[in-house]
Amino acid sequence: MQTNLADFIKDTPDGIEAEAILRACVHCGFCTATCPTYQLLGDELDGPRGRIYLIKQVLEGAEPTEKTQLHLDRCLTCRNCESTCPSGVKYGRLVDIGRRVVEERVPRKPADRLKRTMLKEMLPRTALFKTGFRAGSAVRPLLSKALQDKLQPARAAGQWPTRTHARKMLVLEGCVQPAMGPNINAATARVLDALGVQLLRAPKAGCCGAVRYHMNDQAGGLADMRRNIDAWWPYVDQVEAIVMTASGCGVTVKEYGHLLAQDPAYAAKAARISMLTRDLSEIMPEFEEPLAASLRGKIMKRVAFHPPCTLQHGQQIRGKVEGVLRAAGVDVVLCADSHLCCGSAGTYSVLHPEIAHELRDRKLANLEATGASEIVSANIGCMTHLQSGTQTPVTHWIELVDRALQGPVPTRRNPP
Known part of the structure; x- marks a missing residue:
């Protein structure tokens, strides 16, 4: 062109x-x-x-x-x-x-500008969002259907492992995930602990920067990225990877090196951070054999995997989650048109609910047609969006593994 x-x-x-x-x-x-x-x-x-x-x-x-x-x-x-x-x-x-x-x-209309300002000021601030999420959850039945959809009940995190291992990895806490899905990182820590890896948290790290950056506050997004780099930098020589349990964050952190390439103070550090960053699905294939030995026969049910766009298109990672689950004996399937977006897309489902809900309903129809008794995904936004339209449990795939390692899992196998 x-x-x-x-x-x-x-x-x-x-x-x-x-x-x-x-x-x-x-x-x-x-x-x-x-x-x-x-x-x-x-x-x-x-x-x-x-x-x-x-x-x-x-x-x-x-x-x-x-x-x-x-x-x-x-x-x-x-x-x-x-x-x-x-x-x-x-x-x-x-x-x-x-x-x-x-x-x-192009100036935005006042109502649109206010909504966008609230999203990009509230979501990246973990403590503020957590307070708002808890307050909203307490009065959830009184709220509109749109707000109820975003306030899905969160699973308790449970215990974070305390054992020390020679192998160490760092995890991003994120911005909304600590409130909406506190069990995801805790489950990851427990699974890795069982496999001989210690998962560390950097207290001052927060939003990956995607929320502000993709809402056209690119300066704010880059500031979030620099803050994370500063928080992680003392750990980079201790850990073998920075693990992402939300694929939406992973695709952004992997781009830090590119996005900060013009910043002389952060370019080299950003490139190092991006090089260390791995989605959880890139970490777990190494452990397929011990997982298979521990989990064989424990998860006898059909599970549908919804691959987030940020995983399969943004990071170009396909087949790894399914491979890990199948190695653990899980009957895992993809639905028809699994390459298409569920409509969550970060803040999209708030800003464009009609399109987002139509895409969600199409995706859920395909997922439920698989006959699966549980839907698993790899991104908190997709999980929350999908759960708002179905009674079928929607969880992070690592939570399924964690539950199986902790105790019995229902053994009824769904018909093909």
């Missing part, structure tokens, strides 16, 4: 990156076939190819409008298009650049 970027962005780091991405696109349209919003809305401008054209026009000097902003806002940033693209177009980075430029030029 030929480009002629305007002076305001030409030769800047974002401009150079955007131009390379735009020129890689051959506008073949393969991406539209796997774009969830294009499938729902049928509008070319609500698919990757159309959005690429919109961003190109803005970067070449065209004045963006509210309509431009709406089409970019409607993108889930699921990056399914990146998995499909034969030319390797890095659409996720391009849409971040385009959204930032449009945000600077």
Whole structure:
């Protein structure tokens, strides 16, 4: 694709990156076939190819409008298009650049601006969010259905292991997960402890930066990233990996090196952090044999795995969770159209609930058609979003492993 970027962005780091991405696109349209919003809305401008054209026009000097902003806002940033693209177009980075430029030029309506400000100021602050979550949970029956959906009951964390091991890994606590899913990291710590690995926590680490960065407060997102690097840096020589139990955080932390490459004070440290970062599903295959020996015959039920977009498209990790669970004797299945987004997409389900709920209901219909008695995933946002539409338990896949290691698991096998 030929480009002629305007002076305001030409030769800047974002401009150079955007131009390379735009020129890689051959506008073949393969991406539209796997774009969830294009499938729902049928509008070319609500698919990757159309959005690429919109961003190109803005970067070449065209004045963006509210309509431009709406089409970019409607993108889930699921990056399914990146998995499909034969030319390797890095659409996720391009849409971040385009959204930032449009945000600077198109004022939002007061109600929309207030909602976005509340999300990006509350969600990344762990203590504030935890207080709000507890208060909301206490009066949950009195709240609207939309708020009740976001206040799913949290499973108690249980005990964090106290044993010391020679092998050590660091885990990201995250921002909303300590309130909405406190058992996820605790379960991870217990499973790794049983396998001879000590899981450490850095008290001053928090939100990975994705919330603010992807809501066009890129300076705020980068500040969150720098804070995490500072919190983790004293541990980097002690640990063999920084473990991510939320794939949405993992895809962001793996990009720290790129996102902070222009920061002379943090570029080298960010690159080191990204190099150390591993999704939990990348860690666990090493332990398939001992897990199989410990869990054989303990999980005799069908489980449906929902691979988050941030895992399968953002990090390009496929098959590892299923491999670990199958090695442990779990009858794990994928549903039809497992490559499509469930509609959670960070704050998307709050900002665009109608689209998000339609995608959720389609995903749940496919998941429930598998006959599974439990749905497992790898990202707290997906889990909460899916649970709001089904009575089938939705958990993190490591919680399933943890329960089996701790004690008996129901042994009834679902029919195929």
